[in-house]
Amino acid sequence: MQVIVSVNRFNPKDNNGKYWEDYNLEIEENATVLDALIKIREETDGSLAMRCSCRSAICGSCAMRVNGHARLACNTKLADMTDEAGMIKVEPMTNFPVIKDLVVDQQMFWDKVKQVSPWLQSEGPEPKGEYVASNESMNQLAGVMACIMCGACVSDCSVMEVDKNFIGPAALAKAYRFVGDPRDSKSVERLGVLNEYSGIWDCTRCYECVEVCPKGVAPMDRIMALREEAISVGYGDTMGARHADVFSDLVEDSGWLDELRLPIKTVGIFNLPALLNFAPVGLRALVKGKMPAIFHHNVPNVQNVRNLFKRVRNDQNKDG
Amino acid sequence: MLEHDVLVIGAGLAGMRAALSAQETGANVAVVSKVHPVRSHSNAAQGGINAALTDRGDDWNDHAYDTVKGSDYLGDQDAIEIMCSEAGQELIDLEHMGVIFNRDDRGLLGTRAFGGQQKARTFFVADFTGQAMLHVLYEQLMKSSIRVYEEWFVLSLIIEEGMCCGVTAFEIATGRIYVIRAKTVIMCSGGVGRVFEPSTNALIVTGDGIGQAYASGASLMDMEMIQYHPTTLKGSGVLITEGARGEGAYLLNSEGKRFMETYAPNMMELASRDVVSRAEQTEIDQGRGVDGCVYLDLRHLGEDLIRERLTQIVDIGQDFAGVNIINEPIPIRPGMHYIMGGIKTDVNGRTNIPGLYAAGECACVSVHGGNRLGANSLLDTVIFGRRSGVHAAGYASEQEFTEFDVQGYIKGYERKLQSIADRQEGERWAQIRNDLGKGMDQYFGVYREENGMQILLSRIEDCKKRYEKVVLQDRGTIFNTDLVFTLELGFMLDCAETIVRSGIERKESRGAHSRTDYPLRNDKDWLKHVVVSKTDNGPQISHLPVKITKWTPEERKY
Numbered sequence: 001m002q003v004i005v006s007v008n009r010f011n012p013k014d015n016n017g018k019y020w021e022d023y024n025l026e027i028e029e030n031a032t033v034l035d036a037l038i039k040i041r042e043e044t045d046g047s048l049a050m051r052c053s054c055r056s057a058i059c060g061s062c063a064m065r066v067n068g069h070a071r072l073a074c075n076t077k078l079a080d081m082t083d084e085a086g087m088i089k090v091e092p093m094t095n096f097p098v099i100k101d102l103v104v105d106q107q108m109f110w111d112k113v114k115q116v117s118p119w120l121q122s123e124g125p126e127p128k129g130e131y132v133a134s135n136e137s138m139n140q141l142a143g144v145m146a147c148i149m150c151g152a153c154v155s156d157c158s159v160m161e162v163d164k165n166f167i168g169p170a171a172l173a174k175a176y177r178f179v180g181d182p183r184d185s186k187s188v189e190r191l192g193v194l195n196e197y198s199g200i201w202d203c204t205r206c207y208e209c210v211e212v213c214p215k216g217v218a219p220m221d222r223i224m225a226l227r228e229e230a231i232s233v234g235y236g237d238t239m240g241a242r243h244a245d246v247f248s249d250l251v252e253d254s255g256w257l258d259e260l261r262l263p264i265k266t267v268g269i270f271n272l273p274a275l276l277n278f279a280p281v282g283l284r285a286l287v288k289g290k291m292p293a294i295f296h297h298n299v300p301n302v303q304n305v306r307n308l309f310k311r312v313r314n315d316q317n318k319d320g
Numbered sequence: 321m322l323e324h325d326v327l328v329i330g331a332g333l334a335g336m337r338a339a340l341s342a343q344e345t346g347a348n349v350a351v352v353s354k355v356h357p358v359r360s361h362s363n364a365a366q367g368g369i370n371a372a373l374t375d376r377g378d379d380w381n382d383h384a385y386d387t388v389k390g391s392d393y394l395g396d397q398d399a400i401e402i403m404c405s406e407a408g409q410e411l412i413d414l415e416h417m418g419v420i421f422n423r424d425d426r427g428l429l430g431t432r433a434f435g436g437q438q439k440a441r442t443f444f445v446a447d448f449t450g451q452a453m454l455h456v457l458y459e460q461l462m463k464s465s466i467r468v469y470e471e472w473f474v475l476s477l478i479i480e481e482g483m484c485c486g487v488t489a490f491e492i493a494t495g496r497i498y499v500i501r502a503k504t505v506i507m508c509s510g511g512v513g514r515v516f517e518p519s520t521n522a523l524i525v526t527g528d529g530i531g532q533a534y535a536s537g538a539s540l541m542d543m544e545m546i547q548y549h550p551t552t553l554k555g556s557g558v559l560i561t562e563g564a565r566g567e568g569a570y571l572l573n574s575e576g577k578r579f580m581e582t583y584a585p586n587m588m589e590l591a592s593r594d595v596v597s598r599a600e601q602t603e604i605d606q607g608r609g610v611d612g613c614v615y616l617d618l619r620h621l622g623e624d625l626i627r628e629r630l631t632q633i634v635d636i637g638q639d640f641a642g643v644n645i646i647n648e649p650i651p652i653r654p655g656m657h658y659i660m661g662g663i664k665t666d667v668n669g670r671t672n673i674p675g676l677y678a679a680g681e682c683a684c685v686s687v688h689g690g691n692r693l694g695a696n697s698l699l700d701t702v703i704f705g706r707r708s709g710v711h712a713a714g715y716a717s718e719q720e721f722t723e724f725d726v727q728g729y730i731k732g733y734e735r736k737l738q739s740i741a742d743r744q745e746g747e748r749w750a751q752i753r754n755d756l757g758k759g760m761d762q763y764f765g766v767y768r769e770e771n772g773m774q775i776l777l778s779r780i781e782d783c784k785k786r787y788e789k790v791v792l793q794d795r796g797t798i799f800n801t802d803l804v805f806t807l808e809l810g811f812m813l814d815c816a817e818t819i820v821r822s823g824i825e826r827k828e829s830r831g832a833h834s835r836t837d838y839p840l841r842n843d844k845d846w847l848k849h850v851v852v853s854k855t856d857n858g859p860q861i862s863h864l865p866v867k868i869t870k871w872t873p874e875e876r877k878y
Contacts (some may be wrong), residue, residue, distance in 0.1 A: 013798055030555075030642070042750035046793030046802035051359075053522040056558045056636060058451060059359045075639045099493055100799040106356070119459040120418035129375065130415045135423040135430070139628070142445060145420055145452050146631070149358050181420070 001029055003082055005036050007048065008091035009101050018098075022087075033081065033090065034062055034073035037102075050102035057214055060148035063155065064102045065091040070152035070212045093155030109151055112167050116175040116190070123185035131183045144177040144222060146215045153209035153219050165198040169209035169219030172200060176222035179229060191230045200226045201240025242266050252309045255299030259292035321726070324350040324467075325716035326709070327487065327502035329474055329529055331357035333450070333698065334680025335508035336457040337705030338669075338712070339466050342506075345713035352469040352489055352500065354524065354804070357458045361510055361522040362701065365450025366561035366632065367434060368442035369414075369698040371407035376431070378441055380404040385871055387696060390436040390592045391660075391689025392831035393847065393873040394542065394866060399667050399685040401869060403696075403703050410702050411443055418456045421445055422629075432629070433566045434694045436592030436878070440566075442695040447561045447632045450698060469500070473804055474528065475733055477505060477536045477676065478724065484536070484675035485722040488729050490737075492804060495797030497733050499726045503716035504675050506708050507533055507663060508701075511681035512815045516656035516764070517757025518557035520549055529682045531811025533663045534818065538671045539853045541684040541864065542661030543815075544822035544833050547692055548766050550596040552655030554613045556640045560633050560652060562694040564618060565589040567629055571600065572615040572649060573608040584878035591878035594691040594832045597654035601766040604653065615649035654766050658697065660688040660832065661822070664851060664864075669708025675715070679708040686849065689866075690831015740806065746789035749806045756783050756809075756816055764823060769837040773824045780816050787813060818859060822850045825861050843873050 003025060010018045023040045031039075034052055041048050051061040055074045062073040067081055067089050081088045096104035122131070153169040160166050167175075175194055179187045194200045200223050209219040231241050246265040250258045267274035285291045299305065326342040328335045331353035343349045353360070372378035384404040388395055415421055415429065421443050424430035434442040445452035461468070471492045478486040478499065486501040509529025513521020534540055550571075551560040565571070571589050573579045583599040584591035591599075600614050608614075618626060623646050626634060630645075637645040662684040669677040680701045687700055759779045763772035787809060794802035828842035829835050849864040 011796065011798060013796055041801070042748075042754075046748060046750075047796065047800075049794075049799045049801055051355075053355065053359055053524045054361070054364055055523065055556065056364070056640065058363045058448070058632070059355075059361075059522060061355070061359050075635075077639075103799050114462055117463075119463040120416075120456075122416075126416050128412075130412055130421070130429050132427040133423060134427050135425075138420045138423055141420045142452075142631075145445065145455065146448065147455075148363075148451065149455075181418070183418070 001079065002026055002086055003036060003078060004085065004087040005040065006087055006089045007101065008089070009048075010092075010098050011100050027078065029079060031078050032074055033066055033071075033076045033078050033088065036078055037073060037090070049100040058148060060150035063093055063150035063152045065093060065155065070155040072150060072152070072214045075214060093151055095155050095157060095160045096151065104151075106151060109154055109170065112171040113149070113174055115167060116171050116178075116194070118174050118178065120178065120181065120184055121186040122183050133182045137182050141177055141180055144173055144180070144217055147173055147217045148215055150214065152212045152214060156208040156212045158206045158208055159202055159204055163198070163202065166202045167194075167198055169203070169223065172203075172226065173217055173219040173222045176226055179226060187229070188233050191226065191233055191235060194226055195230050195235040195238055200230060201238060239266060252306055254296055255302040255305040258296040260294065260296065321501060322498060323486075323501035323721055324348050325503050326506065326712050327352060327500055327504070328506045328508055328709075329353070329487065330360070330508035330510060330680070330682070331355075331468065332360035332362035332508060332510055332680060333454055333457060333701035334705035335360075335506070336454075336461050337702045338506045338508055338679055338709035340457070340460055340464060341706040341709030342713040343464055343466055345710050347713035347716050349713075350467040350469060350500070351461070352472045352474060352487065354471060354473045354492070354528070356470050357461065357468065358455055359524075360454060361525050362454045362698075363451045364520070364522060364559060365698050366447040366559065367563035367566065368432060368444030368449045368695045369411065369453070369702075370434065370437070370441050370693065370695040371411040371443060371699065372404060372439075372441050373408050373411070373429075378439055380407065382438060383407065383441060386437045387687065387693055388871045389876060390691050390693040391687075392594070392691055392841065392876060393843070393871075394545070394686070394689030394831055394849070396686050396689075396867040397869040397871060398867045399687050402667050403687050403699060406703055407699055410699070410706070414453060414456070414702065417460055419445065419453055432563060433590060435562050435565065435590045435596065436587070436693045442566065444563065446628070447563050447630050453698065472498075473807065474532065475807065477532050478729060479536050479673065480722050480724045482674065483722060484673050485724065488733050490733070492801075493799055495800060497730050497737070499729050501721055501726070503719040503721060504677060504712040506669065506712050507676065507678040507682055508680045508705060509682045511659045511662075512812070512819070513656060514753075515757065515812045515816045515819070516546075516760045517754060518552075518761065519656040519757075520552050520557055520559040521657070526808040526812050527815035528808060528811045529678070530662055531814045533671065533673075533676065533678065533682075534814055534854050536673060536676070537854060538673050538676060538678075539664040539851050540661060540818050541664040541849050541851045542686050542689065542822070543659070543818045543852060544826050544850060545660035545688070545690050545831055546656060546764065546819065547593055547658040547660060547832050548597040548654040549657035550593055550600055550654055551616050551652045552657070553636065553641050554611070554651040554653060557655045558636055558640045559655070559657070560616060560636065560650065561630070562593070564616060564630055564633060567625060568621055570617045570620075571596070572617050573603045574610045575608060579603050579608070579614070587878035592691055592693060594834070595878055597766050598834060600654050610651065613651035613653045616652045617649040618645050619647065619649065656761070658692055659819075660684070660686070660690065660692050665704075667704075667707065668711040669704055670711065675719075677708040677712050679704040690833060737803065740790070740803070741792055741795045743789065743791045746791040747786055748793060749790055749802075749809045752783050752786050752790065753805070753809050753812065756780065756812065760816060760819075764820060767834050767836050768823060769835055770824065773820055777817070777820050777824070780813060780820060784813050784817075818852045821859050821861065822852055825850050847873060
C-alpha cells in the first residue's frame with residue numbers, strides 16, 4: 001500500500017525549529033508504524049532519529065505520538081492509523097524535552113521514578129528460602145510489573161502538561177507495585193510521601209494514561225487504589241481525601257453535586273486564605289454567567305439516591 | 321578524567337548483576353550501555369529461569385546432567401556444575417531483591433516444565449520473566465547509585481602492555497568522544513542476533529562486544545553454535561515462548577499430526593531446542609509444512625490458563641500475526657535466537673586478556689556447549705555476571721590505574737569518525753547489513769554444509785570490502801544513529817566471519833551445528849571446542865579439550 005508518513009522533525013543544530021516532513025512510501029499491508037519508520041531510515045533518510053529495539057512491545061523504546069496520541073510504534077498497525085489520503089502523523093512524545101526528531105530526553109521521567117524509592121524494602125532478617133506469599137498477591141502485581149517504562153502515559157498526562165511537579169502516572173504505578181507487595185514493609189511510609197503535594201491527589205482522573213498504556217497497566221486505577229489505601233491507613237486529612245468525602249456527602253444530601261459548596265467545604269469554612277484564593281475564579285465564573293446557584297435544590301426523589309448510598313455502605317460492611 | 325575500578329559494558333541482566341556484585345565487593349563501579357538499562361534485550365526472555373531447589377525434591381546434579389546432555393556433551397562440565405549448584409541460592413536472592421515469581425498453592429515459588437529437562441524446574445513470572453528480572457535489577461541499580469553512562473556507544477577496548485585498561489566511547493546524544501579508564505572491564509554486551517535476518521533478537525543485538533574483544537586479541541569459542549528457537553512467528557519472526565509447550569501446547573504438521581512422535585517419542589514437544597527445530601525443518605522440507613511453517617496449537621489448554629500464564633503471547637499472536645491463540649493454532653517456524661559461543665572465559669569470567677572479563681550471552685564459559693536449554697540463559701547471566709563482578713572487583717583492588725595517552729585515543733577516534741563522515745561515494749550500512757543477514761539465514765540455517773558455508777564466507781569478505789567505503793547520510797553530531805548502525809556493522813561482519821569459519825572447521829553434526837555433509841556426531845575427532853583468535857594473518861583456528869567431570873558422552877535420545 002502507498003502511505004505518507006508525516007514526521008515532526010527537530011534538530012537543535014539547525015535553526016529550523018520544529019517542522020513537518022512527509023515521506024511517501026510503498027509498504028506491505030500489515031506493516032507497523034515502526035516498519036515504516038525503519039524503512040524510511042534505511043532507504044530514504046538516514047538522519048531520521050528515533051529509538052527502537054525489540055519490535056515486540058517489550059523494551060519500551062519506541063513510544064511516540066501517532067495521530068496525536070502516545071503509542072508504541074512497533075505494535076501499531078499502519079493501516080489502522082492512516083486517513084483517507086493514506087497519511088499518518090508521527091511526533092515525539094509530549095511532556096518530554098526533544099533531543100532530536102522522535103528522540104526525547106527521559107531524565108526527568110527517571111528522576112520521578114526514583115522519587116518513589118522504587119526498590120523492595122523488607123524488614124527483619126531475610127528468610128532462608130523465598131518469602132511465602134499467595135499466588136493471587138503476586139499475580140495482581142504482575143499487572144503493574146508488566147509496565148515497560150515507555151513513557152506513553154506521561155506523554156499524554158493532562159496534569160503533567162500544566163504541572164511539571166506531578167510525580168505522574170508511571171512513577172505512581174511503580175509505587176503501587178511496592179505498596180501492594182506483601183513482602184514490602186514500608187507501605188505506610190511510602191503512602192505518607194505519596195500523600196503530599198504532587199502525589200496521588202493531583203491526578204484529575206482524565207483517563208488518558210489508561211487509554212494510551214500499551215501494556216494494560218492502567219496507571220490511573222493504581223493511583224485510585226493508592227488513594228484508598230492512603231485513607232485506610234489513616235491519611236484522611238488531606239485536601240484530596242476531604243474533597244472525596246465532601247463530594248460524596250453533598251451528592252448523598254441533595255442527589256447531585258453542589259459545585260459551590262464543594263470547594264468551600266473541602267478547604268474548610270474557616271480557612272480564609274484558601275477561600276480568598278477562590279475569589280478570582282468565582283469572579284470570572286460570575287462574569288461568564290457560570291457561577292453555581294447559591295440555593296442548591298435537591299433532585300426529585302432524592303431518597304432513591306440516599307438509598308443507593310445506604311446499599312453500597314451495607315455491601316462494603318459485608319465485604320469488610 | 322572518568323575512571324572506575326570496574327567498568328561494565330552492557331546493562332542487561334549479566335551487566336547489572338556484575339555491577340551490583342562488584343560494588344558489594346567494594347569496588348567503584350560504573351556501567352556503560354548504548355541503551356537505557358531497561359531497554360536491554362534481556363527483556364525478551366519470556367519463559368523462566370532454571371534452578372534445582374532441594375526442598376522441592378530436586379537435585380542440582382540432575383539439572384547439570386540435563387544441561388550436559390542438552391549441550392550434546394560440548395559443555396564444560398566443571399562450569400555446568402558451578403552454574404547448577406549455585407542456581408538455587410541465586411534464585412532466592414533474586415526473589416529477595418523483589419522479583420515477583422509465580423507461586424504454588426502453598427505460597428512458595430512455583431515451577432513450569434521446560435524443554436530438555438526431566439523435571440519441572442523453571443521458575444517464572446507469567447511469560448515475561450526476563451523483563452520482570454531486568455526491571456528489578458534496575459531497581460537495585462537505582463538504589464545503589466552506580467553511575468550509568470547511558471546511551472554511550474563503546475568504540476573499542478583500550479589495551480596497554482597487554483592489559484585491558486578502559487574503553488573509548490562516544491556519547492550518542494552529543495557525539496562527543498571520551499576515554500573511560502578502568503582497572504578491569506567486564507564485557508556484558510549480549511549476543512549477535514542481528515547478524516542473521518530474520519532473528520528473534522532486538523535490533524540492538526549486534527555483537528559489538530564480541531567484535532571489540534576479538535579485535536583486541538580475546539579468543540572466541542563455540543562460535544558455530546547458533547541456536548534456532550523452535551517457535552518463532554511466521555513473518556515478523558517474533559518469539560513465542562517455550563513456556564507455551566511447557567504448559568502443554570502441541571506442534572502439528574499440515575496433516576494435523578503431532579510430528580514430534582517421530583523424532584522424540586519420550587519428550588515430544590519438550591525435547592531440546594536443536595532437536596525440535598530440526599524436526600520442524602525436516603517436516604517443512606519434506607512437504608508437511610504449511611507455507612514454510614508448522615503449527616503451534618494451544619487451544620486445548622483453555623482460556624483461563626492461557627490468560628494467566630501466557631499473557632504476552634496472546635497479544636503477540638494478535639498484534640503480529642492476527643491470530644487469536646485461544647481459538648486458532650499459530651503458524652511458527654524455527655528462527656535464529658541465540659549464540660552459545662562467545663568470548664572464551666573461565667568460571668570467574670576471566671578472558672585471556674588480563675583485566676578483561678566477560679559474562680552473559682557475549683561470553684562462552686562454556687555452559688551451553690552445542691545447544692542451550694531453555695531457561696538456562698537467564699541463569700547463566702546472573703550466575704556468571706555475579707561471579708565476574710566479584711572476581712573483577714577483587715582483582716581491581718590489587719591494581720593501579722595504567723597511565724596512557726588518553727588524548728591520543730580521543731584524537732585518533734575523532735579522526736577516524738571524521739574520515740567516515742568525509743566519504744562521499746559508497747553504499748549505506750543498511751544494504752550491506754541486509755545482504756549479510758540474508759546470507760547467514762540462507763547458508764547457516766538449521767542445516768548447513770561445506771559449499772554453502774564457503775559461498776557465505778566469500779559473501780562476508782565481499783561485504784567487508786563494501787564496508788570500507790560505507791557512507792553516512794547523517795553527518796551531524798546530535799543523536800546520530802546512522803553513525804551508530806555503521807559502527808555496529810563493522811563488529812557484525814567480524815562476528816559473522818568467526819561464526820562461519822568455526823562452522824566450516826567443525827566437520828561433524830553436534831548440537832545446533834547440523835551438517836548435511838557430516839550428519840553424525842563424531843566424538844573421536846570432535847569432542848573439543850573450536851577456538852578462533854585474531855592474528856596479523858587473519859583469523860587463527862585452534863582447539864581446546866572439553867572438560868568432563870562426571871558424565872561420559874553417550875547417544876542423545878529424547
